[in-house]
Every structure is written in C-alpha cells, then in structure tokens.
Amino acid sequence: MNVRKAPCHYGWDWGPTLLTAGPWRPIYLETFTTRISDLGFDVEVLDTLDTAIITVSIELEGADVDIVSTLLEISDPSGRKIDQGEIQGCGSCRFIVQNPSLWYPLGYGKQSLYTVTATVGDGLHKVSKRAGLRSVELVQRPIPGHQGLTFFFRVNNIPIYSQGANWIPPDVFLPLMTLQKYRDWLTWAARGNQNMIRVWGGGIYEDDRFYDTCDELGILVWQDFMMGCGAYPYHDYLVQSIKAEAEYNVRRLRHHPCIVLWCGKNEDYMFAELHHLEYDPKDDNPEHWIKSSFPGRYYYEVTLKQMTETLAPRIPYHFSSPYGGTHSNDPTVGDIHSWRVWMADQPRHPYQDYEKLTGRFVSEFGMKSFPCVHTINALVDDPGERHPQSATMDMWHMAPEDQRTMAMYLVDNLRHGSDIEAYGRATQIVQAESTDYSSRAFRRLWRGPGREECAGCLVWQLNDCYPAVSWSLLDSVMRPKLAYYVSRRNYASIIVGATRRVVEEKVNEFTHVDIKRTAYADLWASNLTLDPVDVDLEIGFVTLSGGSRVYDETRAVTLLPNRSTELGRVDFPGSYRDSSAASSLVVHLRLRERCGSQRVLACYTEFPQPLRHHDFSSAKVFIRPLEDGRSWAVGATGGVAKAVELSIATDDDSLADACLFSDNYLDLVPGDDQIITLDVNGLVKIPQGGLALIEKHYS
Template sequence: MSACPLTQILLTNGWELQGQGVWDSEWLSVESVPTVVHLDLLKLGKIPDPFIGYGELDVEWIGERTWIYRTSFPSPQRTAGGRIDLVFEGLDTFAEVRLNGHTILNSENMFLEYRVDVGSTLKNDAVNVLELEFAPALLKGRELEKENSEYRFIAHNGETGRLGVRKAQYHWGWDWGPVFMTAGPWKPVRLEIFHSRIERLWVDYALNDGRCTLGGTLFATVSGRPARLRFVIEDEGESRSVFTETVDIDKGSEAKCRFTLENPKLWYPVGSGGQPLYKLSAEIIQDDQILNHVAIKTGFRDVELIRNHDTVGESFFFRINGIDVFCGGSCWIPADNFLPRLSEVDYRKWLQTLVEGNQNMIRVWGGGIYEPDMFYSICDELGILVWQDFMFACGSYPTWPSLLQNIKQEVAYNVRRLRDHPSVVVFAGTNEDYQIQEWYKLDYQESTDPQEWLKSSFPARFIYESLLPTVCGKEAPRVPYWPCSPFTGGGKDSGDQRIGDIHQWNVWHGTQEKYQRFPEIGGRFVSEFGMCSFPALETIRSFVKCDRELHAQSLTMDFHNKADGHERRIGTYLLENFRNTSDFETWVYLTQLMQAETVLYAYKGWRRQWGDSRRCGGALVWQLNDCWPCSSWAIVDYYHRKKIAYYTIKRAMRPLAVGVMREHKDWSQSHARPTKELEYAVWISSNQKMSFAADLEIRFISIASGKDVKPSIVKSGITVVENGTTEVLKGMVDGTWDDPYAVVARLLVNGECISRDADWPQPYKYIHFEERGLSLQLASEVLTVTVNKPVKGFTVEEQEGVALSDNGIDVFPDDQQTITLKGYRGTLDQLRYKILK
C-alpha cells in the first residue's frame, strides 16, 4: 500500500468573528489568521486605536466578552491508512474548539501547541465548519481564584486572577504596559495529512579532545507507519553534507544514530568569535519517496555557568567554549500588546539593533511569552546569548494538580522547541517570585522533600526547584538551569551582592539611591536595573491627541506611564541632577539624558569589575523595548526610535572602551558643601582574546573656559590585558566649584582614537553651560561637531528613515567628532538637536 507525503493546508483566510451580545451578535469578516480580537475590531473600525490618548479605557470591555472565530473548508482528499490532524500552534487562551458541531478540544494554555486527529469528524466530500469559542481569560482567572481559595494569591502588577491562567501575564497590565486582555488564534491553524510524520528532531552532543572532536546522537520521534529514516548533517557555511546515515524505524518509535565530527566549527557569541551553523535534517523514506522532511539549524558550543567560591562570595558568569564572556545586554518584553502583527522583519530589526549597540545578551522576561522560533534563530545567526525565563513573574503562584500538569506540558513543549538553539544559554525558573516570598514572609522550608513544599505558604517553590529543573534536566541537560531571576539561594536575601544574580532597583525603586552609586551597589550579575524616561517627541505626538496635552504633567502623559510614583521619581532624579525647565521638548531631552547618565555609571562601572576576578559577570538593562508608545525604562521606544541611553551603552560596550570616573560624594548629604579633593581612576575594558599595546591621553578641561587647567597625561605603549580590565592610573581632582573641570580620556590604537570617555563634576545643575561655541558642518551625510568649550549630551533628534552612528555625545575643544546621518536628506539648518544648558 503506497503512502503519500505529508501535506499542510494553512487555514489563513475565510474566517469570521462574533462577539456574544455584541453588535447583535453579527458575524464580522476577519482579514486573516493568526490574529486576536483587538486587531480585527481595529481593522474593521469597530474600536478606536487603543494606543492613542485614553483608548485603552475604550476597549477594556473586550476582555470581558466571549468571542467566536469560525471558518469553513472542504475535506482534504483521503488516502487509505492516512491520518488528518488539525494543528493549532497557539490559542489565546481558554478555547472550546468545535468541528461540525462536535467539541474536539478544550484548550487552556496560550503557550502550547494542540494537535487533534479529526479523520472521523470531517465530512466526506463536503464543507466542514470549524469554530473556536474563546472564553474571557480575565473572568476565568477570577473564577479559578475563587475555586482554589486555599491558596494565597499574591501578585505585583495586574490582578491576582492572572496567577492561575497560563497566558502572557503582561496582558493584565504591568508598570510599563496597558491592560489588553486579548483572545484568538494568535498563531497559525493548519490541517496536516500524512501516513508518517516526524514529531521531533533534536541532537545531543559533547565536545571532546580540547573541542577538536564532537561526538553526538541525532534523535527523531516518528508517528505513523513503519519506515526508513535518513539523517543528514550539513555545514551551512560551505553548503555540504558532513554526515549521512539511514536507519529503520518501527511505528511510533524513537530513531537515533551516533555521529562524530572532527574539528567542528564552534559557535560563539558576537564579539567572541563566529557563528557557524549546521543544518540537521531527517526525512522519512518509503519506496524512494520522501514522506516527510524536517530540518533545524543549530550551532555547536559548550556553555558553563561558572559559580566558584571566591574572596567576595560566589562568582556568576558564563563561559562559552572555554572563553569567559562578560554579558552586556538588555531585558526583553514582548514587542507589542497584539502579538500577531509582529513579523520576522520586526524581530530582525530589534535584534540587529541590539547587536549594533555592542550588546551580546538578551533576557526573555518571564511575564511575556516564549518567543517564536524565528526570534531564537535570529539570535543564533547574530550571536546573541539568550537568558530565557519561564513564564512566571512577580507573584506567588498556586499549584493545584491540574495546573501543575498544565505547566509541565507547557515547559516540556517549549524546552524541546528551544533546546537546539545555541543562543539559549540558561533557563531561569521565574522573575522575582522569591522576592515575593521574602517580602510576604512566605515559608521556605528546610525540608528537601518537594511534596512538603507544596503544603507550604510558598508552594511555587515546587515549580522552580523540582518541576522545572526535572524537565530541563531530561530535555536539555546541557543548558544551565537557574531557579529565579534574581536568586541568591532559597530563603536568603535576593539582593545579596556577593552571590547569584540581582535586580538592582535601589535606583528608581527601593531606597532611591543616587544613580552615581551604581558601581558600588552592583552584584555578581545584574540582570535588571534601569531608569525611566520619556520616548522620542515624534512618538509622544503619535499618542497625544491635542497640543494642550503636550506638557510633562498632562493627563495623557501620565496615562502613558504606568510606573507607580513615576511623577515623583522622574522629578526627583531630574531636579537632583539637572536644572528645571518648563519647556516640554527640553524636559523630554533631560529625561533621556538622565537615563543615559544612569546606565553609563552602571555599565562602565560594572564592566570595570569584570577584570577584578570576575567580580561582575554581566549587566542587563531593563529594558530594550516597549509594547506600546509610552514613557518607560526602554532604551528604544515602541516605534523603534532610539533614546540617548542606547548610544551610551553602545559606547560603553565597545570591544575596547576607556573609562574614567571620580569618586562619588553625595552632595545632598553634605548640604552641597564642596569636597576639596576627589580621587579619579582611568581604566581600559577589553573583550579581545589577546593583549596588545595602546596609548592613552588624559586631559583636564575647564568647563567655563574650555582651557586645560593642568598638563595632560599621556601614557604610551600600555599593555591592554585580554578579556578583562587594565587599570591605568589614579589621581586627584579638585572638588571645589571655583573652576570645575572634566577629566577626559581618549584611547588610541595605532594613532586612531577608538574610544572616549569623560567624567564630569556632579551634579550637572551646578554647572554653567553658556556660550559653548558649538560649530556644525554637514557633508555627504557626515555631521562634524566642534566646540570652543565642553558640550554635554549633543543629541540629534531621531527621524524616520535616518540611522545615526552615534548620539548624545560629549564634545571637547580640539577634539572634533563626527556622526553619520545615514538617509538624512535635509539641510544643516533643518537639523534639530539639543545640548545641555
């Protein structure tokens, strides 16, 4: 009996939508699937744009209704012994699926793929009707909380009902995002017709003999008829096969074969080496016919999370193929509230932006989603390390048996999906849930029996310290697992700077320290920190309806900033450091400059500690991106307009970066009484694999006159150590304000300046910036900037279609700088820019 190749039929078009009790329950046309209700209603003009003004409030009712999607399709051609499956790659979230009036599936997890054999439910040679009825997750969450009242539901951000629902938690609202309770087939729906199918293909391997030999096993799980399976490994870069083997398989069994590669090409993070990829494929063969072909791309690498006891406490950093890697990067939230409108082009643009900013790690935060395959594939290609949280955030999660089973299925499915991506270097159980345990004094039992944990007031410990590591250990044993971000050891202070990773929110939140203190309040790995700022002016104009609301304290501006107490905190940090202004454009600029200064102190201070016996292993700013147009901690706003902080990080994370910093004295505590002298230090940070010679020039420049107040220091032939920090010199500067001056450092290699840094007296509000003598020249998209006196934060306004090589720069006399304005078609007179005044 002959078999047919697997065929897929995407059910993309011909859908309709109905809201129960809405618009007389009429059926509305749907443009295409994947989709969610908000997108369809917006396209149909049934709701206002929820991103404009207070539109969020106008669409809250959507999340409290039941919505039905339906479509019809002809029965596919059947073959003897064949199977027909309906596959739902993602349903958001509580869906009853009916085919020809028969319930074939009840889903309750947004993060799972569902597959149903519908051969007996399809009509013969007739049209079939498929209906997806989505119950409101908002109301279901509240019901589940009442039904399971023996648990203590605690949630920071959103309402407590979210804790029992396996749906993106940020949909309930967060301190940077609105409440949009979406529903719908948010991923593709398709039919599959087959006799035999490869369910999963994956690889396990080990690097041996000094990483000169790779020994591994290819695995494939196959359903359907017995067949032969051919495994192939191809070198993507050279487009050639390096391994082929064919094996016989029995029905429903797992096929596997061993392989060895000599001198394999190893995958490295960006900045540490190349990113060669191999294509692994498996195909089912019968009578010289290919019934199913499945392929994945992967890279081969070792990853270790190094946690060694040392004089400070315990290290926390990543080692890839034997190379220690300082992880300078960003945290990532979903890039839209309405996920189906994100394309591969969008993901590539975001991740390319990360790499262009000299960042090498992205942390997929636990209150969002497991991102689509293309996200991780792009990270593989670009060399971005991925810290992957599981989808739990800021809560004490309940653990009733059916929920645990649901979670176990979710975790197994997603770990299997992600495990072959070389970019994924750590799985973390949750975001900040151990802080909830600490704050609310929930039990952290000494018992080592996980079943006892389930009986405690912190039952979620069972998820993070038993369920998740068990699944990860089985499905992805070569990827490190970490119980939580942050985590310093259960039952201990999660803010301990000596061990584990920390979220350092004592700048902005907590004790609201001066941001100049960041270098001294870091940890072994800082996986969250940041400063809130306004987005670009053009982004603000996109959501503010009328000009009278274009001021810093308007209702619209406050509505588009969800951070609790943001008015006080932005105001406090601004007024502590900068002169007040009533000009809105200047206010926007100052918030961004403040954010840039904050991350500068953090990145250059903590990267410096990389050389101090790996005192700090990484810094991940909160956050790279936004899910809607707003004021937030993002360094690039929703419309992909870069803030000043983006460029600041780019400079601080150069492969070779000079750093200069004077000691911080809190002017508030000293009642603004000047300190006579302050110590300063100059160092060079490097991620290079070898040492080499460089020159360093240090100047002391009066801010008032632009003149050098004392002789420059020139250091020639400095030996820059590999992959670490070279401490160059320390000295003293005048701490008085009679004639304040900046300490300016330039790093030169072969006579070329490759890095600059400047340390300014703090705070900026005490400095007078009149008559700077700023001069600009524009030729062939290159802007040249010169000054007579020091300029702080020269910033060109971001424009659509214009890519800036740098921005927010400090400029000093006798050291002209250039910024490439790729795509700029205006004149010099039309160029809009700001400097600190």
C-alpha cells in the same frame, strides 16, 4: 481552575492591562501517515574544540512507526553535505565533526550554523533545523578574597562578559509582530554591541523567528520560564499544565545555540520574602513546600529543573532571576535585580551610587524616560494634551508613583524646561547618565581570571510594546532614546573610564569644620578582546567654562585581554586640587592605539555632579560636513558641551527614522572633534541638496 496566560496581559509597570482571549498563533489541521513529532539533537564540543559530537534523535508518530526509516543529513555552514545516516523507527544516530566551524557570541567569532535534515521514508515528512556547534557552562566558583561565588558564562572555553538588555513582549497584540519587526528589534540590539538578551518571565516564549535571528546575530539568550512576580498554587491540573508547557517549549527551542540558560521564573522568591510566605531555603523537602503558602517553589526546583536536565542537559538551569545566597537578591551569589535606583529605597539612591549597588551578575536595572518627542506628537492629537502633566501623559505612566519619581531625579540632577520636548529630553538625559554610571561600574568589576566580581549587565529593558513612559532603550516605534547610544559605547570592546574621588583631612580629631578636601580621579579601562592591546592613555583636565586645558599627561599602558585594567590615579592639578575648585573641571580621557594608525580606540569625559550645579552655556557646538557627503565633524568651542543630540534637519519623520547615526548623545571637549557618519536605510528619497544635521545640547 487556573489558566496559564502571559502574566503581563494583566498589566505591568511598562504596559497596559489588555486581556486578550482566544488563539493568537496559527491553527493547523494536518493529515499524515507517518511524521516526525520531534527532531532533537545534542551537541558536545570537546574541550580541545577540534571535535564536535552531534547525537540526533528522532521521534515518530502515525502508521508504520516501527518499520519506516528516516534519512539524516548534515550540511556545513556553506550548505555542503558532510555526513548522513539512517534510523529505523524511533531512535538516535551519532555524527562526529572534525575541526568544526564553531558558533560564537557576538564579538568573539563567527555565528556558524550547520543544518540537520530528517526525511521519513520516500518523502513522507521532512524537517530541517539549524545547529550551532558550541559548548556552554555557567561557572559558579569562589573568588579569592571575596565572599560568594562567580556567575559567568563560558562559551567555547572563553569567559564571556554578558552585556545587553531584557526583552518584553514586543507588541500588546502579538499577531502584529512580523519577521521583519523581530529582525529590526534584534538588529538594534546587535548594533548596540549587545551580546545577551534575557527573555523575561512575565511575557511569552518567543516566536521561532526571534531565536533564529539571535542565532544568526550571535546574541545569547537567557530564557526565563513564564512565571513572574507571584505565588503560584499547586494542584494536579496546574502541575500537568506547566509540565506540558515546559516540555513543548524546551523541545521546540533546545537546538538553538543562542540559548545558554534556562531560568525558572522572575522574582517569585523576592515575592515570597516580601510578603513573608512560608519559605525556608534550608528546607529541602518538596512535600513541605507544596503544603506551604509558597508551593510554587515545587515548579522551579523540581518540575522545570527535571524537564531541562532531561531534555536539554547541556544547557545550565537557574532556579530564578534573581536567585542565590542568603536571600534571593544576595549580591555575592547568583544574579541580582539592582533597583535601589528608581524604585526600591526611600529616599531612593541617586544614580551616581550605582558602583555601590552591583552584584555578581546584574540582570535587571534601569531608569525610566519619556518616548521620543516625534513619537509623542504623532500619537497625541490634541495640542493641549502635549505637556508632561496632561491626563494623556498620565496614562502613559504605568505605575502610580512614576511621575513623582521621575520629577525627583530631574530636580536632583538637571535644569530643565517644562514643555513636552524639553521635559521629555531631560528625562532621556537622566536615563542616559544613569545608564552610564551603572554599566561602567559593573563592567569595571570584570577583572580577569579569578576576579570575575561582576560578569553581567542587562539593562531593563530593550524594547517597548506600547507608547509608555518606560525604561526602554528604544521607544515603541523603534526610535532610539539617548541611553541607547550610551549603552552602545559602554558595550564596545574597549572602553576607558574615570571616577572622581575626594579625600578629607581634618586639621585635628576634634574639628568638624576645619577640613581640607582634595580631589583626584581613579582611572581604568576595559578590553573585551582576546588579545592584549598597547595604548597611550591621554589624560586632560579641561575647564567647563571656556574649555581651557589646564593639564595634559600621556601614559603608555597595556590593556590585558578580556578584563578591566586599573590605570592608577591622577590628582587634580595645582589650584584646582581643592574639591570646590575641582568642580569647575572635567576629566577628559582618550585611549590611542600606540602602533599602526594611532587611532583613538575609546574616549570618556567625566563631569562634576550634579549637573544642575554647573553652567554649560559658554559652549558653542559646530557641525562641519566632510567631503564624502555622509560624514560630519562635530566639535565645541568656548566650553565643554554636554549631551549633544544630533538629528536630521527635516520635517519628514520617515527620512529621519531611516538615518542611522554612528554615534549620538555626545560630550564634546574643545580640540577633540568627533566624526559622525550616517547610514540611510530603506528606499527613502534624499533631498536634492543632501542631508544636513542640527543639534541640541544641555545648557
């Protein structure tokens, strides 16, 4: 007999093998005469967006089911009752809401929530659920001039570029999770401009509080069914178990406006291809599937599909993540898991190759790093074990090749020390740079209507359940890693980018040595707002050592709405045009608002690669407090400063953890000071002399 259990309890490459047993959610003994067994509602928003139709359905159980009446009431987001109706026995009732306050994803509008309340008889049973009125579509259509199909979500007629992270179970012992912990994790996501979370199919169907919080914050949810990385058998007992599991969770969760996709599972088609199971995508006969070595296909393409189409027909269903095209990880159809960086190819790709490793929707990608050093020091009591190759740290690597893979990326990219703090920070720098190269490259391909070449960027992973060396953006105690700040900047509404290129010209067709190599940079920007934005693009070339500006240019450009805009190219100046000389310069970009306050909307510094070939020691970083007492100007002199990490000058971890930086992990060019502010959470006591900042930077 097969038992349905969270797959990750058997161990994964980010968490331990801890096989829990027994009930882990509360058990209730309830008595009733008549009660509501299901309160469901279907929301249809017309294309004009001026009318919403809410069809509320009631299922009852107990005595007098056929004769008892249920009062239905609908309240608007302010709590004002706007309509009511009555149902005799089990049935449905339709309500029409004119000029509704719609629910929008983060960054696109308000998260308005209506409340539907059902009361049986004279108060025999009462159930309330919140509803967001919104439409959602998964758009898969041809792209002119390209192979394959788009894969993007349209909410309330707005094409959405999905950017966010994957979610794993947030604790190895799930009863330890509280409402506050759920809210804290998801607030970090929202604060990081993440508009989508994928609930990964190797964990659990999350607690109601998770989805309630996503509704409130505007975080879209890609919801996997809990099947992952395996070949599931087919027999009657398991079929019935999976049906019951799916029905319960679809009924429980279908009212949440945050859920925009049901997905059959995680990587099982990849598993079938890797292990050469009997899987023929062209065979559409389920009777053949259940007799093959890959019978689990029946669950994804029949059982779960039918369940979602019956119970939640307005929410799209996707067979798997990844899925689509000629093979499961086809970059031209569906979504892909982009793992050629870190784990797939030998030799593995450098992270600088991410622009070649994109797809229509990149639902997994990432780079591992150590937790924050304060987390390590708090959990590793023996000072002798506080070094990167200790037996304790080996136990924090959950996959057998992690140490070697991480060492390879460090050797390829950075000069670094060997003590635990220097080594751990170096791994976080590599993770941050990898996140930058990937998320920018993917977003650049969101090119506007008819050119949605990439529509999603979900980094693996947001959270940790254990103090592991992992891909998480925040470690197990919710301390943000350096990559968190990079993703936050790259997920902002407006960003600007540059990509260094080299052109080779041979003197003649026979030579392999007499080659002229000249450098230039591709320039682009992305505007996810729904209005065009007029900006001045400020272009500078700055010497790494000394920080001298050798070229400046300003271009007036318009960023079209909800897409990236190519901004042309710029040649490296004069004597720096040769590719060798160009490696001594950075490309420094700013987008400045053309009218109004002329504030800087986005900036970016593009560095020659790999970083280990370059000397950053001439840069001196300064931190100057401003008059408001919670802001600082941070800048550099003498050279370009790379990977500037700010922290609070304190030995009190609780104070440090309570201080939230407006930005961190900075690249600083002389003359372009950054203003950093602090928000202090909680009831921590601020030192009498106020707060002071300290910094570390790569050199």
